[in-house]
Amino acid sequence: MERISIEQAIRELGKTVRVAGYVHEFRNLGKIKFILLRDQTGIVQVITRDDIELNREDVIDVIGDSVKSDIAKAGVEIKAKRIEIISRVRRKIPVDPAGYVPTDFDTRLKYRFLDLRKAEVRRIFEIKSKIINSYRNSLLKRGFVEIHPSLIIGAASEGGAEVFPVDYFERKAYLAQSPQLYKQMAVIGGLERVFITLPIYRAEKHNTIYHLNEAISLDVEMGFIDDHRDVMRILKTVVLEMLDSVKDMVNIDVGDIKIYSYEEIVKLLNENNVHINIGEDLSKEHERKIYEILGEELYFIEKFPTKIRAFYTMPDDDIYSRSFDLFFRGLEIASGAQRIHDVDMLERALIDRGLKLEDFDFYLEAFRYGVPKHGGFGMGLERFVMQLLRLNNIREAMLFPRDRTRLIP
CATH class of the missing domain: 3.30.930.10 (Bira Bifunctional Protein; Domain 2)
Incomplete structure (x- = not known):
């Protein structure tokens, strides 16, 4: 199945889609896990019942159904059928792409590849x-x-x-x-x-x-x-x-x-x-x-x-x-x-x-x-x-x- 952008996946309501990107946020509520997945075009919420632990900025590939949601910010979420972990973060992230932690300008330029994720x-x-x-x-x-x-x-x-x-x-x-x-x-x-x-x-x-x-x-x-x-x-x-x-x-x-x-x-x-x-x-x-x-x-x-x-x-x-x-x-x-x-x-x-x-x-x-x-x-x-x-x-x-x-x- 061909990967599409998150922006496009949000428009594909009722269809099975494949998206990939960076973990923007991860919440483990026990039986259910919420993932905010980010690519160049936007952010979408992914829901899974898999036994999985993720860190922010891990790279994952998801296949799931694009469905309406009253909770998700985009009004759409993806119910995951399969999640593949492509790559895990190995070190503490020096630049926070989510913007929760401020970073000085020199550090941003030193880690420009992370700065670009904003x-x-x-x-x-x-x-x-x-x-x-x-x-x-x-x-x-x-x-x-x-x-x-x-x-x-x-x-x-x-x-x-x-x-x-x-x-x-x-x-x-x-x-x-x-x-x-x-x-x-x-x-x-x-x-x-x-x-x-x-x-x-x-x-x-x-x-x-x-x-x-x-x-x-x-x-x-x-x-x-x-x-x-x-x-x-x-x-x-x-x-x-x-x-x-x-x-x-x-x-x-x-x-x-x-x-x-x-x-x-x-x-x-x-x-x-x-x-x-x-x-x-x-x-x-x-x-x-x-x-x-x-x-x-x-x-x-x-x-x-x-x-x-x-x-x-x-x-x-x-x-x-x-x-x-x-x-x-x-x-x-x-x-x-x-x-x-x-x-x-x-x-x-x-x-x-x-x-x-x-x-x-x-x-x-x-x-x-x-x-x-x-x-x-x-x-x-x-x-x-x-x-x-x-x-x-x-x-x-x-x-x-x-x-x-x-x-x-």
């Missing part, structure tokens, strides 16, 4: 799965192609030092901190619209609730644009469709996504007694204050000073660039821009940042054979999920998070 934790990753699939489908139907550039690179993609070195035979290599240079090269090569869903690695010694050293980046690059606003329109569409894909699981109404200039934001902050000079980047304190002032769930800030953006960002004038960030409840979740497409301008930008042209030869070479105007963005999946679900720590949104101190499990 419905509220599984829900995070079910929502995350829906979001990433919506992102992918939204772009595919608009003519984008998914690409998979290498995660092992020969030069730091952002030109910084915060990269993880890798032994690559007799050569120096790094884990990719961004697919930026490669997605640009793909567009230059004729794949006019591309997207990526890959991990990125940042060797930043942060220990905050917002940072991970490994995260999933949702990247887009597109050619033949007029300016950064074309990229912003795509990002807005994709984000709204991502939110729509989980509307049955998360209640959120973002309305329109407004656009503010960096200059407007600096003026707004100073008017609200938060001092910031033109040319300074926005701090976390600034971001929180902007959210407090605007009161909007999602908003864009565009045209940041060129000097605080990546070297490949297209200037708009002598001070500002054709760049933007997208904020979700006061936290930056995406960043993008129109890119420099002129090789001479690109070389000057590298030199101005103190970077060596020879480290970027492979990248610069692509700009010597005709380059369309192009731009793109990168969005942090875990940040998106964190803000959507109002999680207290970004590590909640990563199955097995990597931070400054955590390398296992």
Whole structure:
């Protein structure tokens, strides 16, 4: 007999069903035993007269009749005909899936496989799965192609030092901190619209609730644009469709996504007694204050000073660039821009940042054979999920998070 989910078994009233899962609770009342059986889809009460003893989290397989019940929470219970014990718990459980005993966050992450047995934790990753699939489908139907550039690179993609070195035979290599240079090269090569869903690695010694050293980046690059606003329109569409894909699981109404200039934001902050000079980047304190002032769930800030953006960002004038960030409840979740497409301008930008042209030869070479105007963005999946679900720590949104101190499990 084929095993079905508990959710399905509850609907199969009057039929013999086979279910399997974890013992959520066990009560021995002598001649009759009550078992709360749990799987990914729900909990059902099982009744048996067998001479059996079970512990919470033992794994069992049950065949029985699905019948109406005035006592069981689901209104249905299973009268067992046969119970097979698949596996017994061998040790005291360090994380209580039933939630009766509170567990500190570090212990939860150490025993993540037990933490996942909680419905509220599984829900995070079910929502995350829906979001990433919506992102992918939204772009595919608009003519984008998914690409998979290498995660092992020969030069730091952002030109910084915060990269993880890798032994690559007799050569120096790094884990990719961004697919930026490669997605640009793909567009230059004729794949006019591309997207990526890959991990990125940042060797930043942060220990905050917002940072991970490994995260999933949702990247887009597109050619033949007029300016950064074309990229912003795509990002807005994709984000709204991502939110729509989980509307049955998360209640959120973002309305329109407004656009503010960096200059407007600096003026707004100073008017609200938060001092910031033109040319300074926005701090976390600034971001929180902007959210407090605007009161909007999602908003864009565009045209940041060129000097605080990546070297490949297209200037708009002598001070500002054709760049933007997208904020979700006061936290930056995406960043993008129109890119420099002129090789001479690109070389000057590298030199101005103190970077060596020879480290970027492979990248610069692509700009010597005709380059369309192009731009793109990168969005942090875990940040998106964190803000959507109002999680207290970004590590909640990563199955097995990597931070400054955590390398296992």
